[in-house]
Amino acid sequence: MIELDILESQRLEIQHKIDITKTQDERNKLGQFATPTQLALDITEYANSFIIQDTTLRFLDPAFGTGSFFSALRTSFSPSRISAVTGYEIDPVYGDAAVALWKDERLKVHIADFTKATPPAADENKANLLICNPPYVRHHYLSKAEKQRLQKKGEQITGVKLGEQTGLYGHFLLISHAWMAHSALAGWLIPSEFMDVRYGQQIKQYLLKKVTLLHIHCFKQDHVQFNDALVSSSIVWFKNAPPPVSYDVEFSYGGTLTRPEARKFIRNDELADSKKWTKIFSRQEASASKIEGRVQKYYTFEEFTSIKIKIDSIDRKSLADFFNVKRGLATGNNNFFLLTQELIKKYQLPIEFIKPVLPNPRYLLLDEVHADDKGYPLLESNLFLLDCHLPEEEVKAKYTSLWRYLQIGIETEVHKGYICSNRQPWYTQEKRPACLFLCAYMGRKNAKKDKPFRFLLNHSKATATNAYHMLYPRPFLQKALEQTPEIIQPLWQALCAIPSEILVDEGRVYGGGLHKMEPKELANVPADTVLEVLQTYRSTNW
Numbered sequence: 001m002i003e004l005d006i007l008e009s010q011r012l013e014i015q016h017k018i019d020i021t022k023t024q025d026e027r028n029k030l031g032q033f034a035t036p037t038q039l040a041l042d043i044t045e046y047a048n049s050f051i052i053q054d055t056t057l058r059f060l061d062p063a064f065g066t067g068s069f070f071s072a073l074r075t076s077f078s079p080s081r082i083s084a085v086t087g088y089e090i091d092p093v094y095g096d097a098a099v100a101l102w103k104d105e106r107l108k109v110h111i112a113d114f115t116k117a118t119p120p121a122a123d124e125n126k127a128n129l130l131i132c133n134p135p136y137v138r139h140h141y142l143s144k145a146e147k148q149r150l151q152k153k154g155e156q157i158t159g160v161k162l163g164e165q166t167g168l169y170g171h172f173l174l175i176s177h178a179w180m181a182h183s184a185l186a187g188w189l190i191p192s193e194f195m196d197v198r199y200g201q202q203i204k205q206y207l208l209k210k211v212t213l214l215h216i217h218c219f220k221q222d223h224v225q226f227n228d229a230l231v232s233s234s235i236v237w238f239k240n241a242p243p244p245v246s247y248d249v250e251f252s253y254g255g256t257l258t259r260p261e262a263r264k265f266i267r268n269d270e271l272a273d274s275k276k277w278t279k280i281f282s283r284q285e286a287s288a289s290k291i292e293g294r295v296q297k298y299y300t301f302e303e304f305t306s307i308k309i310k311i312d313s314i315d316r317k318s319l320a321d322f323f324n325v326k327r328g329l330a331t332g333n334n335n336f337f338l339l340t341q342e343l344i345k346k347y348q349l350p351i352e353f354i355k356p357v358l359p360n361p362r363y364l365l366l367d368e369v370h371a372d373d374k375g376y377p378l379l380e381s382n383l384f385l386l387d388c389h390l391p392e393e394e395v396k397a398k399y400t401s402l403w404r405y406l407q408i409g410i411e412t413e414v415h416k417g418y419i420c421s422n423r424q425p426w427y428t429q430e431k432r433p434a435c436l437f438l439c440a441y442m443g444r445k446n447a448k449k450d451k452p453f454r455f456l457l458n459h460s461k462a463t464a465t466n467a468y469h470m471l472y473p474r475p476f477l478q479k480a481l482e483q484t485p486e487i488i489q490p491l492w493q494a495l496c497a498i499p500s501e502i503l504v505d506e507g508r509v510y511g512g513g514l515h516k517m518e519p520k521e522l523a524n525v526p527a528d529t530v531l532e533v534l535q536t537y538r539s540t541n542w
Helices: 006-019 024-030 037-050 068-076 092-101 144-158 168-179 198-209 268-273 277-281 285-289 301-306 341-347 392-398 400-411 475-483 485-496 500-506 519-523 528-541
Strands: 057-061 082-089 108-111 127-132 180-191 212-218 233-239 248-253 262-267 323-327 338-340 354-357 383-386 437-440 442-444 455-458 468-473 508-510 514-516
Touching: 006 068, 006 092, 037 068, 037 127, 037 180, 037 233, 057 068, 068 082, 068 127, 082 092, 092 108, 127 168, 144 168, 168 180, 168 198, 198 268, 248 268, 248 277, 262 268, 323 519, 338 341, 341 400, 392 400, 437 485, 455 485, 468 475, 468 519, 475 485, 475 528, 485 528
Parallel strands: 057 082, 057 127, 082 108, 127 180, 212 248
Antiparallel strands: 180 233, 212 233, 248 262, 323 468, 338 383, 354 383, 437 455, 437 468, 442 514, 508 514
C-alpha cells in the first residue's frame, strides 16, 4: 500500500468527483482514462533509472488530466532537478482543476488541444523527458477531416503517415516528436493493440526507424490497468535519437514495469520481421514466421480432386486456402438499420427492402441455425436488416412509409455517421450474402467455455453484421459442397475442432480477457483439421 501525500490525495478526490459527472460515452469520445497512482509512480521511478543523476528535467505531459504523472514525478525526482513542467489538457473541467490544484508548483498547464499547439523552436526549450497516457479515442470517434489533419501533421513531423484506423493515441505519439529535444527520453502508456494490428505497422515503423526503441513492457491481458477501460496496456520507452544499425530491444511481460515476470532481448532487425510483437513470448511465433512470405495458391476443384496436398511445417495450409474470409457488414447504426418484426409492422416498411440477419453472437444461443421454408432462421425472434439502394427521389415518390422512416434517421443524424456519410445512398448496405460458415468476431474464455471464438453453421438466408466473420468457400470448395453436401457437417465440426490456443495466438486480446480476431488473422489460422476432412472425402467420394 503506497502512502499518498496531501496533494496526491486531493488530486484523486478531484479526479473521482469529475469522473462521476461524465457519462461513459463522453469519456470514450475524449479518451479520458486516468493513470492509477501506483502505475504512474512505477513509470516515473523507471524513468529516473534511465536519466543521468545531474540532469535537470524539462518535463512534458501532452495529456495532463489532473496531473497523475506530475504528482508521481514529484515523488521520484527531487524538486531541484525539475526545471520546467509543461502540460496540455483539452478538457477545461480537468484542466482548470489541475491549474487550481498545482498553483504553487512550477508548471504551466495549457487548456488546449495538444495536436494543434506549436512546439518550441530551440532544442534547449524542448522536453528532455516526456511521459504520457494519451487519450484512448478510437478512430470511430474521429471525423474524416480530423483524421486527415492529424495524419498530415504527423507525416510532416516524422515522415510516417498513419492509417485511417489508428486511434488518437498514435497521432499523439507522432506529433509529440517535434516537442522532444535530441536524446530525450519518452515513456508512453498505450494500448498493446498497435503491436499486432495492421494499422499499427506505421507506429512500429516510427519506433524502429525514427527513434531508438529501448523497452516495451506488456501487462498480462487479465491484469487490467484501468478500472474503467477494458484495454490491454503496454509501456513503450524510447530515446529521441536515430537507432543504431543493430541493437537489442528489451521486452518484458507480466507483473509490473519494474518487476516483470519475464524478460527477453530482441534484435531490432528481428522485430522488423516479426508480425505480432505481443507474441514475442509465444512459442508459436517462430513456426508461424516461417510461412509469412509464402505465395498463396488457391486450387480449382479439378486440381484438388486430382493432387495430393502435403501438410508440413513449411507448407502449412491456412483457412485462406479454403475460404475467403470477410467481416460481416457494418450497418453504420444498428439501432436504426436492424429491425424486429414489430418495428417493421409499426413503420409499414416494404418487404423488398428487408433481409433476415443473425442476431449478435451473445444473443444467439445455438451454434447451428436451421431455416424455415422461406429461408428465415428458426429462432425465438428474428432480426431484419433495412437495405435499399434506390435514390432518395425514387424512395420519396414510390415508398412513402420507407421515406418517413428515413426521415427519422436524418432527424437523429444517422446519415452523418462515418459509415453512412461515405455511402451513396446513405441507407444502402454492403453486399454480404448469407453463408454456411461463420465465426464470432470476439469472445471470452470462462468457466463454461474454453474457446473464445465460436464457429457457426448457418442453413438460413440470413446475412450477418460485423460481429461475425463470414467464411465464403473458395470456388473449388463451393463445388465440392454442392456435389457432396454430406461433407458440410464434418467440415463445420473440423472448424470447431481447431485448437483454442491456435485461434488465440493468431488474434489479439484486450483487458479483461476479451479476445478479438480480424479477418486476415482468421484467414491465417492453420487448417489441418479442415484438410483432413476434405482429403477423406476426396479419397472415397471423388
